[in-house]
Amino acid sequence: MNLVMIGTGYVGLTTGVGFATLGHQVACVDIDAGKVARLDRGEVPFYEPGLQEALKHVQEKGRILFTSDLKSVIGGAEVVMIAVGTPPKSSGEADLTALFAVADQIGSVLDHEAVIATKSTVPVGTNRIVLARVREAMRAAGREELTSLINIVSIPEFLREGSAFEDFLQPDRLVIGSDDRVAAQITERLHRDIIAPRVMTSLESAELIKYAANAFLATKISFINEIANLADRVGADVRHVAEGLGHDHRIGPHFLKAGVGYGGSCFPKDVSALEQISGAHGYAFKLLSAVIEVNNRQREMFFKRLVEELGGVRGRRVAVWGLAFKAQTDDIRESAGIEIAQRLHATGAELCVYDPQAMNNARAVLSPHVEFAPTAMDAAEGADALVVLTEWPEFREVSFSTLHDRMLEPRIFDGRNHLADLHLENQGFIYRGVGLGSYASA
Numbered sequence: 001m002n003l004v005m006i007g008t009g010y011v012g013l014t015t016g017v018g019f020a021t022l023g024h025q026v027a028c029v030d031i032d033a034g035k036v037a038r039l040d041r042g043e044v045p046f047y048e049p050g051l052q053e054a055l056k057h058v059q060e061k062g063r064i065l066f067t068s069d070l071k072s073v074i075g076g077a078e079v080v081m082i083a084v085g086t087p088p089k090s091s092g093e094a095d096l097t098a099l100f101a102v103a104d105q106i107g108s109v110l111d112h113e114a115v116i117a118t119k120s121t122v123p124v125g126t127n128r129i130v131l132a133r134v135r136e137a138m139r140a141a142g143r144e145e146l147t148s149l150i151n152i153v154s155i156p157e158f159l160r161e162g163s164a165f166e167d168f169l170q171p172d173r174l175v176i177g178s179d180d181r182v183a184a185q186i187t188e189r190l191h192r193d194i195i196a197p198r199v200m201t202s203l204e205s206a207e208l209i210k211y212a213a214n215a216f217l218a219t220k221i222s223f224i225n226e227i228a229n230l231a232d233r234v235g236a237d238v239r240h241v242a243e244g245l246g247h248d249h250r251i252g253p254h255f256l257k258a259g260v261g262y263g264g265s266c267f268p269k270d271v272s273a274l275e276q277i278s279g280a281h282g283y284a285f286k287l288l289s290a291v292i293e294v295n296n297r298q299r300e301m302f303f304k305r306l307v308e309e310l311g312g313v314r315g316r317r318v319a320v321w322g323l324a325f326k327a328q329t330d331d332i333r334e335s336a337g338i339e340i341a342q343r344l345h346a347t348g349a350e351l352c353v354y355d356p357q358a359m360n361n362a363r364a365v366l367s368p369h370v371e372f373a374p375t376a377m378d379a380a381e382g383a384d385a386l387v388v389l390t391e392w393p394e395f396r397e398v399s400f401s402t403l404h405d406r407m408l409e410p411r412i413f414d415g416r417n418h419l420a421d422l423h424l425e426n427q428g429f430i431y432r433g434v435g436l437g438s439y440a441s442a
């Protein structure tokens with residue numbers, strides 16, 4: 001089938017390359033000409049395992065192209081998919097500026113029957129507005145007679161950065177929301193080779209499913225973090241509590257890792273957006289407000305303990321390992337590593353940071369006074385404390401005896417319990433995790 005994908009970020013590019021891999025003909029459109037030029041040269045502009053190779057493959061097969069000019073590629077499109085960003089406004093509400101701009105643009109150039117498919121995460125009711133805007137722009141362009149041939153589907157995306165390409169090919173489920181049977185069938189045909197349960201539903205339900213999924217996962221994280229805080233006080237180990245919980249099939253083992261809380265481009269914004277959507281409909285979603293509050297407090301508590309244990313950080317040398325919001329990505333949106341690094345710097349710490357993939361993105365947001373080390377070990381050189389904030393496997397593989405020798409004080413604050421099972425206390429470190437019972441007697 002012929003597909004136009006608008007937006008070539010983490011979702012749009014992965015999905016575009018994914019559909020091309022399945023044999024479809026894909027034209028990817030992005031407003032960012034620099035990005036388009038890099039993609040055209042076969043360069044993935046961000047770190048996502050497996051995507052570079054997959055892009056090369058579909059480019060060689062001639063199944064994908066990149067452009068900034070929607071008009072030039074919309075001609076034969078059966079499906080026009082939108083995957084632009086929907087970042088949070090300061091109120092928590094989703095910012096739909098890019099999405100609506102794209103809707104207007106599609107309507108101004110679309111001259112044949114097509115399905116509009118929204119992949120971006122959008123508040124309930126948005127797809128209807130997008131469709132209305134596309135049709136309105138078509139009318140304005142003198143194509144009133146074609147408007148009834150345009151319909152919309154909501155196909156929310158659930159891929160995880162770090163395993164996005166794999167997730168595209170093997171999703172847990174496909175959600176297709178539409179009022180129009182034919183549009184839903186065309187969308188289903190596009191996904192024909194993807195084996196996964198289908199949830200065929202309305203636009204509103206599809207929109208809500210996406211927010212509900214992220215809100216539920218965020219709830220699990222905040223829940224285990226509350227248990228962790230209690231574990232610290234009663235001398236229990238949250239990892240064992242989580243294991244004991246996770247074996248219960250009704251609960252499941254995933255998203256029960258205690259730490260500094262969730263971050264990234266989706267959870268914080270989607271949870272806030274759902275809270276905002278609820279409020280706008282006159283409903284106080286109390287659980288969600290608590291999830292957000294717990295998450296904020298989690299970072300705050302971690303930072304406070306760090307400062308307290310060091311007796312203040314002004315003039316102290318602190319190393320940060322991990323700036324990406326999680327391992328296997330270079331995405332630093334709402335990352336705990338970035339926030340804690342910024343706060344440490346603002347409080348007067350002498351900061352040296354390291355991340356295997358996110359250094360370039362971090363350089364753009366951290367102060368020029370922050371040092372960037374070429375390796376994890378170099379970052380820790382002469383440090384009074386090491387803070388671990390991303391679960392990169394390589395952090396477990398360093399020589400801890402060398403690390404011990406190179407730090408001024410062998411003190412580790414692990415915001416992910418990533419090194420907890422290495423028993424670093426036995427190697428002379430002062431080791432603090434989250435919910436390991438470390439603060440029971442403090």
Ligand SMILES: NC(=O)c1ccc[n+]([C@@H]2O[C@H](COP(=O)([O-])OP(=O)(O)OC[C@H]3O[C@@H](n4cnc5c(N)ncnc54)[C@H](O)[C@@H]3O)[C@@H](O)[C@H]2O)c1
Pocket residue numbers: 006007008009010011012029030031032035083084085086098101102119120121122157158159160161265266
């Ligand atoms: N990142 C994830 O893990 C993830 C997972 C599921 C769903 N989502 C949702 O998918 C959507 C996209 O997220 P993302 O992380 O890929 O965003 P992103 O910021 O990485 O990419 C968005 C892309 O859209 C482009 N763009 C913006 N305005 C445009 C326009 N008018 N025309 C053409 N291109 C335009 C930008 O240049 C950018 O390349 C969001 O709604 C997000 O909530 C993201």
